[in-house]
Structure formats: C-alpha cells, structure tokens
Amino acid sequence: MRRVCSLVSPFVNHDSIAKTGRNLVDILYRMNANFTTFDISNYFDSIPTKKDKKLIKTLNKTAISELSNEKNIVFNADLEMMRQYEFKYDYIPYFSLDTNAIPKEYINILKDKESIFVYNNFTKNILQECALQSNIVVIPPSINSRIYKNPTAFGINGKCPFAFLSIVDVEKDLNWIDVVRSFYASFKLEDEVCLVIKANTKYYSKYYQESIAREIYFEKQKYQKSLPPIILISVPLSDEEMASLYSECNCYVKISGVNSGLSFIEAFASGLVCIGPEQGGCKEILNSKTGFMVKRSGEKRIFNETLSDGIIYNTYSEEHLSEIMRWVFDNSTNLKEKTVKERKIVLSRFDCNVVGQSFLKSLR
Numbered sequence: 001m002r003r004v005c006s007l008v009s010p011f012v013n014h015d016s017i018a019k020t021g022r023n024l025v026d027i028l029y030r031m032n033a034n035f036t037t038f039d040i041s042n043y044f045d046s047i048p049t050k051k052d053k054k055l056i057k058t059l060n061k062t063a064i065s066e067l068s069n070e071k072n073i074v075f076n077a078d079l080e081m082m083r084q085y086e087f088k089y090d091y092i093p094y095f096s097l098d099t100n101a102i103p104k105e106y107i108n109i110l111k112d113k114e115s116i117f118v119y120n121n122f123t124k125n126i127l128q129e130c131a132l133q134s135n136i137v138v139i140p141p142s143i144n145s146r147i148y149k150n151p152t153a154f155g156i157n158g159k160c161p162f163a164f165l166s167i168v169d170v171e172k173d174l175n176w177i178d179v180v181r182s183f184y185a186s187f188k189l190e191d192e193v194c195l196v197i198k199a200n201t202k203y204y205s206k207y208y209q210e211s212i213a214r215e216i217y218f219e220k221q222k223y224q225k226s227l228p229p230i231i232l233i234s235v236p237l238s239d240e241e242m243a244s245l246y247s248e249c250n251c252y253v254k255i256s257g258v259n260s261g262l263s264f265i266e267a268f269a270s271g272l273v274c275i276g277p278e279q280g281g282c283k284e285i286l287n288s289k290t291g292f293m294v295k296r297s298g299e300k301r302i303f304n305e306t307l308s309d310g311i312i313y314n315t316y317s318e319e320h321l322s323e324i325m326r327w328v329f330d331n332s333t334n335l336k337e338k339t340v341k342e343r344k345i346v347l348s349r350f351d352c353n354v355v356g357q358s359f360l361k362s363l364r
Contacts, residue, residue: 006037006072006073006074007021007024007025007028007037007073007074007076008037008073008074008075008076008077008091009021009037009075009076009077016096016141016262016263017076017077017078017095019141019143019239019262020076020119020141020142020262021037021076022239023142023143023144023352023355023356024076024142024352024355024356024359025037026144026352027142027144027352027353027355027356028356028359028360031356031357031360033360072092072363073089073090073091073092074091074092074094074117074363075091075092075093075094076094076095077094077095078095078096078098079093079095079097079102079106079109080106082095082109083105083106083109090113090114092113092115092116092117093109093110093113093116093117094116094117094118094119094139095117095118095119095123096118096119096120096123096141097122097123097126098172099312099313100126100279100299100312100313100314101126101312102126102127102130107130110127110130110132110134111132111133113132113134114134114135115134115135115136115137115362116132116134116135116136116137117137117138117139117359117362118136118137118138118139119138119139119140119141119261120138120140120261120282120283120284121138121283121284122282122283124136124138137362139355139358139359139362140261140265140284140285140349140350140355141261141262141265141350141355142265142350142351142352142354142355142356143262143265143266143269143346143350143351143352144239144351144352145269145347145351145352147239147240147243148243148246148247148266148269148270148347151240151243151244151246151247151270152240152244153244153248154241154244154245154247154248155248156194156196156231156245156248156249160192160193160194160228160229161192161193162191162192162193162194162250162251162329162332163193163194163195163196163231163248163249163250163251164183164193164194164195164196164249164250164251164252164253164325165195165196165198165245165246165249165251165252165253165267165272166179166195166196166197166198166252166253166254167198167200167252167254167263168197168198168199168200168254168256169199169200170199170208170211170212172256173254173256174256174300174302174313175255175256175313175315175316176197176256177215177216177219178255178315178316178318178321179195179197179253179254179255179321180195180197180215180216180219180230181219181318182318182319182321182322182325183195183228183230183322183325184219184220184222184223184227185318185319185322186322186323186325186326186329187227187228187325187326187329188225188226188227188228189225189226189227189228190226191228191329192228193228193329194228194229194230194231195228195229195230195231196230196231196233196245196249197212197216197230197231197232197233198233198234198237198242198245199212199232199233199234208234209232209234212232212234213232216230216232233245242266243266243270246266246267246269246270246272247270247271249270249272250272250273250332251272251273251274251275251325251328251329251332252264252267252272252273252274252275253274253275253276253321253325254275254276254277255275255276255277255294255316255321256277261282261284261285261286264276264282264285264286264291265285265346265350268285268290268339268342268343268345268346269343269346269347269350270343271339271340271343272339273291273292273328273332273335273338273339274286274290274291274292274342275291275292275293275294275321275324275325275328276291276292276293276294277293277294277296277314277316278293278294278295278296278316279296279314285346285350290342290345291342292324292328294316294317294320294321294324295316295317295320296314296315296316296317297315297316297317298314298315299312299313299314299315300312300313300315301313
C-alpha cells in the first residue's frame with residue numbers, strides 16, 4: 001500500500017498538539033492507512049500508542065532534516081518549533097495561532113507552502129489576511145470519545161459538591177490568575193465550591209508547583225473573608241486520567257485568548273458547562289449558543305527574545321467572569337439539559353474518526 005503520510009509531532013502528554021497527533025495516529029492505524037509517525041519530543045516512554053506496531057520513531061534535529069522528500073509529510077507543531085528545524089524537504093504545516101496576529105518572523109515559514117493545515121477558522125482568517133497563496137484547510141483538534149464514556153473515579157467529588165476546572169500552561173496563559181481572582185470574588189467558603197487548576201508545562205518540577213502555589217497564596221491574602229479551596233494539580237496525567245478529572249467537575253473555564261479549543265471539546269464531551277473568551281480560535285466550539293463568553297477588556301503586548309515585535313494577547317473582564325461563574329453555580333441544575341445536547345454535538349463533529357477521514361481526504 002502507498003504510504004499516505006509521515007506525521008511529525010511533539011508527543012508530550014499534556015499538550016493539545018500532542019493529543020491531536022496521538023488521536024490521528026490511533027484512528028489512521030484503525031483505518032489501515034499506511035503512514036509513519038515521528039516523535040520529536042524525546043518523551044518516547046510517555047507516548048500512549050502501540051509501540052509494537054512501529055508507528056513511532058524518536059528523531060533528533062539531524063534525523064528530522066534528512067527525511068525523504070518523496071513522502072507526504074505533515075508537521076504538527078507550533079510555528080516556533082518549525083522555525084527551529086532546518087528542513088531539506090517540503091512539508092505541510094499543521095498548527096494553531098496562540099495570538100491574534102502572526103509575527104513577521106513566521107511568514108517565511110509559510111509563504112511557499114502549497115497546503116497549510118490549521119486547527120480553526122480563526123487561524124485560517126489571519127493567514128488569509130497575510131495574502132498567502134497556499135490552500136488553507138481546517139482540520140480541527142479531535143478526541144477519542146471512547147475514553148469519555150465510562151471514566152474511572154479521580155477523587156475531586158469527595159472534596160466539594162461543585163467544582164470549576166481550569167487547565168492552564170502558566171508560561172503561555174497570561175490570564176490564568178484572572179480566573180483565580182474571579183473565583184475568589186464570586187464565592188466564599190460556605191458555598192461548598194472549589195476551583196481545580198490543572199497546570200501544564202513541558203518540565204514538571206517542584207519549583208514550578210511552588211511558584212504557582214505562591215501566586216495563588218498572594219492573591220488569597222487580598223480578601224477579608226473565608227475563601228473556598230483551590231485544588232492545584234501540577235503533575236502529568238494520561239488521557240484517561242484527564243477524562244476522569246473532567247468527569248468529576250461541573251464547569252470548565254479558560255480565558256487564555258486564542259487557543260486550539262481542544263480542552264473545550266474535551267469538557268463538552270464530559271458534559272461540563274463551558275466558559276471561555278469572547279474572541280479567539282475556539283469559536284467553532286464555544287460560542288454564545290454552546291456556552292458562556294467573557295467580554296474582552298483590552299490587550300497587552302509581551303516582548304520576548306525571539307520575536308522582534310513581541311506577541312499581543314487579549315485580556316478579559318474579571319468582573320464579567322465573576323458574574324458568569326456565580327450564575328452558572330446558582331443555576332447548575334437547569335443547565336444539565338444544555339450540556340447533554342452539546343455533548344452529542346461535540347462527539348459527532350470532533351471525534352477522531354470524523355477528523356481522521358477529513359485529514360486523509362485533504363492529503364489526496
């Protein structure tokens with residue numbers, strides 16, 4: 001059988017790019033598609049795929065650069081990672097923008113590409129504004145719906161009757177502490193509610209955990225009332241463990257601005273009410289019909305060493321988020337029917353079987 005695709009991707013457990021890649025690996029194998037998958041993360045032991053099927057090879061930069069030009073290669077990573085590699089072959093970029101503009105340093109990566117795969121229409125619209133001549137195809141992030149059907153117990157329910165969940169990468173999600181502020185502003189200890197923060201990073205460490213806990217502690221000192229608990233989880237979890245965590249929470253909240261939307265898909269699949277940003281890349285998934293949108297309050301520019309103009313992030317109203325969180329908590333019983341409906345929609349649109357078919361079709 002002709003090799004359809006070589007999929008190059010960083011397979012790190014927590015990362016939305018990695019999850020999308022892993023789900024594609026699983027479904028393409030089940031569809032009997034002939035392909036090879038390359039892991040570039042050096043996290044080979046953490047990959048929950050069938051190693052005995054030889055679907056995975058761990059490569060360094062040199063090996064990546066020497067891949068054959070005869071294969072249909074899809075590079076599923078962020079643009080910064082693509083820029084780090086010196087490629088000797090053509091490939092199809094597959095990514096999502098995490099800002100509301102594309103830095104000029106990345107334009108050269110994309111300008112000569114015949115095809116570009118993106119996670120959402122938000123990214124597609126920004127690329128079209130750059131006058132790229134590429135064929136831009138939306139291949140959304142996907143989930144393996146099987147693991148959300150009968151999740152095992154995680155242990156959150158025993159701590160409080162109602163739990164908000166927020167999954168953040170503290171280094172990238174500059175608005176994560178705003179969720180903490182809004183939670184503290186909305187509730188007191190007697191409400192019997194908690195906020196679960198699942199903190200992600202490439203390098204889990206004791207220092208990382210302590211720095212997050214310190215920021216939460218300093219925020220807590222600003223209030224003159226008994227506050228509800230915040231449960232911090234800062235260790236890597238498998239996809240099955242994440243499904244268990246989702247299943248024991250009631251509402252998912254994330255206002256990091258532009259994102260791939262994968263966490264909202266997972267939350268909907270688990271039956272959670274969702275609160276998200278008014279603007280961003282997840283509008284196909286989360287909008288005023290499917291969940292609750294937090295008003296944009298402004299933007300801020302963050303400078304770094306690699307991008308000359310820095311990165312512009314949206315900011316969102318903490319007061320509006322507080323109001324929504326309180327309303328969702330007070331009306332949680334009435335929202336159950338809505339979440340059941342959205343769960344069915346998500347499972348029909350974003351299951352890896354559906355996305356896998358679209359992925360293969362776009363390669364032909």
